[in-house]
Amino acid sequence: MSKVIIICDSDIILKGLSVILSDCNADEVFLMHHKKELNDYPHLSGYILIILPLNIINDYEIQLKQILINAINIKYLHLIFEEKTSITSSDIYIGDNPASIVKKVNELLNSFWTKKVIEPINDLTKREIDVLLLVAKGLANKEIADKLSISIHTVISHRKNISEKTGIKSASGLTMYAVLKKLIDIDEISTSDLI
Amino acid sequence: MELFNENSKLAQVILKDHTLLPVINRLGLKLGFGDSTIQQLCKKEGIDVTFFVEIINVFHNENYFSEKKLLDFSVTTVIDYLLKTHRNYVDYVIPEQERLIDLFLSNCTTGCKENELVRKFNKKFTEEFIKHIQLEEIEIFPYVINLNEVIGNPSKKAAFMDQYKNFTIKGFEKEHNNMDEKMFDLKNIIIKYLQPNYDQNIGNSLLSNLFIFEKDLKNHSRIEDKILVPKVKQLEKIVKKDE
Numbered sequence: 144m145s146k147v148i149i150i151c152d153s154d155i156i157l158k159g160l161s162v163i164l165s166d167c168n169a170d171e172v173f174l175m176h177h178k179k180e181l182n183d184y185p186h187l188s189g190y191i192l193i194i195l196p197l198n199i200i201n202d203y204e205i206q207l208k209q210i211l212i213n214a215i216n217i218k219y220l221h222l223i224f225e226e227k228t229s230i231t232s233s234d235i236y237i238g239d240n241p242a243s244i245v246k247k248v249n250e251l252l253n254s255f256w257t258k259k260v261i262e263p264i265n266d267l268t269k270r271e272i273d274v275l276l277l278v279a280k281g282l283a284n285k286e287i288a289d290k291l292s293i294s295i296h297t298v299i300s301h302r303k304n305i306s307e308k309t310g311i312k313s314a315s316g317l318t319m320y321a322v323l324k325k326l327i328d329i330d331e332i333s334t335s336d337l338i
Numbered sequence: 339m340e341l342f343n344e345n346s347k348l349a350q351v352i353l354k355d356h357t358l359l360p361v362i363n364r365l366g367l368k369l370g371f372g373d374s375t376i377q378q379l380c381k382k383e384g385i386d387v388t389f390f391v392e393i394i395n396v397f398h399n400e401n402y403f404s405e406k407k408l409l410d411f412s413v414t415t416v417i418d419y420l421l422k423t424h425r426n427y428v429d430y431v432i433p434e435q436e437r438l439i440d441l442f443l444s445n446c447t448t449g450c451k452e453n454e455l456v457r458k459f460n461k462k463f464t465e466e467f468i469k470h471i472q473l474e475e476i477e478i479f480p481y482v483i484n485l486n487e488v489i490g491n492p493s494k495k496a497a498f499m500d501q502y503k504n505f506t507i508k509g510f511e512k513e514h515n516n517m518d519e520k521m522f523d524l525k526n527i528i529i530k531y532l533q534p535n536y537d538q539n540i541g542n543s544l545l546s547n548l549f550i551f552e553k554d555l556k557n558h559s560r561i562e563d564k565i566l567v568p569k570v571k572q573l574e575k576i577v578k579k580d581e
């Protein structure tokens with residue numbers, strides 16, 4: 144559910160970029176001559192990457208956020224028209240070759256996901272993650288207690304906290320959670336009977 | 339808390355809470371009931387009206403559970419309802435969920451390997467669930483029906499005691515697990531953790547189905563644990579009192 148919006152008053156750049164980005168990872172690419180056209184798309188939701196010239200007035204980020212109220216996250220890439228030495232990963236120089244532009248866009252689109260993956264994990268303590276991983280691998284509470292040298296009572300209380308924090312109660316549900324959080328490798332699971 | 343009674347018009351009940359639709363079907367009623375009250379409809383179809391009212395109230399109000407009242411029903415009425423519910427799960431709810439999951443996965447664009455786990459998870463749930471139902475239908479319910487027959491016909495007692503020498507409902511009570519837990523998990527996985535790279539409308543249908551199924555399973559277990567089991571314990575006491 145990611146979208147790219149290109150805002151630029153030049154048709155040449157708009158059309159050129161839209162051709163280059165036709166095989167990027169975004170689900171849709173929108174072209175606009177001016178940021179006020181965004182007002183026609185207040186329903187745009189999900190993850191949105193906006194590409195626009197650097198010279199657009201300073202506080203545009205706040206304005207755009209106010210228009211795109213349904214966006215989960217918004218990121219930006221700046222169009223640079225003159226070659227300079229300080230081109231960063233958040234810039235696109237219009238002289239760049241198409242492949243590297245697509246790569247830059249895809250990297251930013253992917254970072255929407257990686258960010259999402261990391262944050263809820265922080266809610267689990269280190270010990271809870273240890274327990275989670277063993278549950279996900281199919282161990283019973285008793286086995287987990289032995290393995291971590293803690294009492295079965297402690298294991299049960301960790302499991303209770305894990306379920307409260309994640310919203311997942313069953314062992315196979317926790318296995319799936321661990322896979323989605325990239326705590327265990329999906330290939331380990333696909334062939335097993337854990338889920 | 340709103341409670342329905344035998345004088346409630348069934349159409350009004352459904353308009354207030356449409357999630358009761360499968361429940362009234364299992365209890366033996368079909369739509370098209372005009373302005374008839376529950377009392378009138380049950381009489382016409384030969385349905386135990388008190389049982390009907392109690393069951394829809396149990397489903398409508400999460401906190402309502404009049405164990406006293408429900409213990410008055412015959413175990414055959416309760417088991418008949420439980421069996422119909424099982425049939426509804428096997429014939430409709432589970433296949434419908436599989437259909438929605440297929441649809442849900444067919445629109446996947448990226449990260450589909452992860453999304454495929456939804457199918458695997460559901461498949462495992464279904465296998466466990468079928469086993470769960472089979473245990474109840476092949477072992478538990480026949481035991482309860484036989485036990486109940488002994489009450490009405492003491493001459494059957496010897497044969498019964500012979501067949502179920504060491505069997506009590508306690509074993510079932512201990513082992514009986516909550517199948518709604520997995521539906522709760524799947525719901526949360528989709529809402530919180532899965533990448534939303536699927537058609538949102540299909541995702542919403544699947545989620546609605548999960549919400550309803552989870553609630554249904556929860557109430558089904560409540561009826562088994564809170565009505566059937568205590569009821570059977572009562573019967574066991576009577577039959578085995580002089581052993």
Ligand SMILES: [Fe+2]
Nearest residue numbers: 420471474562
């Ligand atoms: Fe059941």
Ligand SMILES: [Fe+2]
Nearest residue numbers: 470474559562
């Ligand atoms: Fe059950």
